[in-house]
Amino acid sequence: MTRSRVVIVGAGFAGYQAARGLIRHRAMREETEIVLINPTDYFLYLPLLPQVAAGLLEPRRVSVSLLATLPGVRLVLGEVDGVDLERRSVTYTGPEGDRGTMGYDRLLLTVGSVNKLLPVPGVAEHAHGFRGLPEALYLRDHITRQIELAAGTDDPEECAARCAFVVVGAGYTGTEVAAHGKLYTDVLARRHPVLRHRDLPRWLLLDIADRVLPELDPRLSRTADRVLRQRGVDVRTGHSVKEATRDGVLLDTGESVPTRTLVWCVGVRPDPLVSAVGLPEERGRLVVGPDLMVPDHPDVYAAGDAAAVPDLTRPGAYTPMTAQHASRQGKTAARNIAASYGFGEAAAYRHHDLGFAVDLGGVKAAANPLGMPLSGPAAGAVTRGYHLLALPGAGNRIRVTADWLLDAVLPRQSVQLGLVRSWAVPLDTAAPELPRRPAQVAPHPAGPHPPKGDPPS
Numbered sequence: 001m002t003r004s005r006v007v008i009v010g011a012g013f014a015g016y017q018a019a020r021g022l023i024r025h026r027a028m029r030e031e032t033e034i035v036l037i038n039p040t041d042y043f044l045y046l047p048l049l050p051q052v053a054a055g056l057l058e059p060r061r062v063s064v065s066l067l068a069t070l071p072g073v074r075l076v077l078g079e080v081d082g083v084d085l086e087r088r089s090v091t092y093t094g095p096e097g098d099r100g101t102m103g104y105d106r107l108l109l110t111v112g113s114v115n116k117l118l119p120v121p122g123v124a125e126h127a128h129g130f131r132g133l134p135e136a137l138y139l140r141d142h143i144t145r146q147i148e149l150a151a152g153t154d155d156p157e158e159c160a161a162r163c164a165f166v167v168v169g170a171g172y173t174g175t176e177v178a179a180h181g182k183l184y185t186d187v188l189a190r191r192h193p194v195l196r197h198r199d200l201p202r203w204l205l206l207d208i209a210d211r212v213l214p215e216l217d218p219r220l221s222r223t224a225d226r227v228l229r230q231r232g233v234d235v236r237t238g239h240s241v242k243e244a245t246r247d248g249v250l251l252d253t254g255e256s257v258p259t260r261t262l263v264w265c266v267g268v269r270p271d272p273l274v275s276a277v278g279l280p281e282e283r284g285r286l287v288v289g290p291d292l293m294v295p296d297h298p299d300v301y302a303a304g305d306a307a308a309v310p311d312l313t314r315p316g317a318y319t320p321m322t323a324q325h326a327s328r329q330g331k332t333a334a335r336n337i338a339a340s341y342g343f344g345e346a347a348a349y350r351h352h353d354l355g356f357a358v359d360l361g362g363v364k365a366a367a368n369p370l371g372m373p374l375s376g377p378a379a380g381a382v383t384r385g386y387h388l389l390a391l392p393g394a395g396n397r398i399r400v401t402a403d404w405l406l407d408a409v410l411p412r413q414s415v416q417l418g419l420v421r422s423w424a425v426p427l428d429t430a431a432p433e434l435p436r437r438p439a440q441v442a443p444h445p446a447g448p449h450p451p452k453g454d455p456p457s
Contacts, residue, residue, distance in 0.1 A: 005102075006022065011038035013046075017326075018303065018337075049130065050180045089103045110333075112306060130177060132433040141419070143185060150162035151194050170205050170206070177263055178203050179359075206241065207237050217368055227366070228360070282318060286306055292329060312350045328351050365383040388400065
């Protein structure tokens, strides 16, 4: 007798928690095959990615093995690029270019999100996003290289440009990238006597909103803004980039900022696969009911950033695209899929925010657990405690804790490994979790020279 098959597409917060929830049902494991299709063999704990870019954590610390933590789940490496609702199958491309087709009895789409693009000239060519591990590794190398090149030049204008780092988007990700990045470059600059006596490096954080962290509680915004400014970050709200070039950015104020680094953190958009499914959408997200089921398709579910989930705590609204919602929606999806097989009862997704935590580096953070505003070391302790609880895998938690302790007593390591080149992490990519291969890269308009930011080969 052929077992029924549940296919989960994407191992982000929603997909990982869904798979975890399904394997906890012993009867489900025995009577159904649970298949997880994902481009990588790990779940990436995104909230700690800024610490990877700042050299505080090693990349494997935030990469949780799917095979080790999801026993009983069949992992298929690949990028799903098509869904056939009539034949109840998905098509995918494997890591070596091989094509495959997988049939399903239940389908859960949790493909997550990619970098949000805006029609700003030059941004797609000269900016880099911050959604995947390759982008974090590239940024760590790039920042380190810019400081080293700045210290080695006799041209003060080039030195200033290489020591200027521009982050666009003062949301959760952009704020943490700027906060951790400033601490990291300060450490690097102290090792170069030529940079010690200059007002360098310089970090500029821009957002069109009127405050940092505009989507969070104003008290968190004020705390984060104060910490950033005290650290020396130039925070400019109500402003953004008008144009980006190889050598700098033009602000909407008319000011030109020479820089070699533009980090694009303006937000996210649902994975392009959602539109390819051909079902009703809400701003690029697949429309689902409170039970996370796609209307008129009882065998198809969606959760996380890919789904427009009705927010039952705010009638008429949809849940925001956050890791907190994605994780809990994944658990609800697992419960409802199991219920569709007769195991347990289905439930509607309903969740009240328990608060947010923003790690600002060092002992600084801004947090409001259960609505209680915290700042300083207390917020830092709560934030790191929350991340350790939320991070799957005991081994990962132990190693993260060890890295934090080592950073407190040892100098931070800062070498560029050159593993990820700039052309491998384009801003306009549907797969930020994978570096682009050389065969996928169009010829550089200037000829065979290395793209911006790369060391000579």
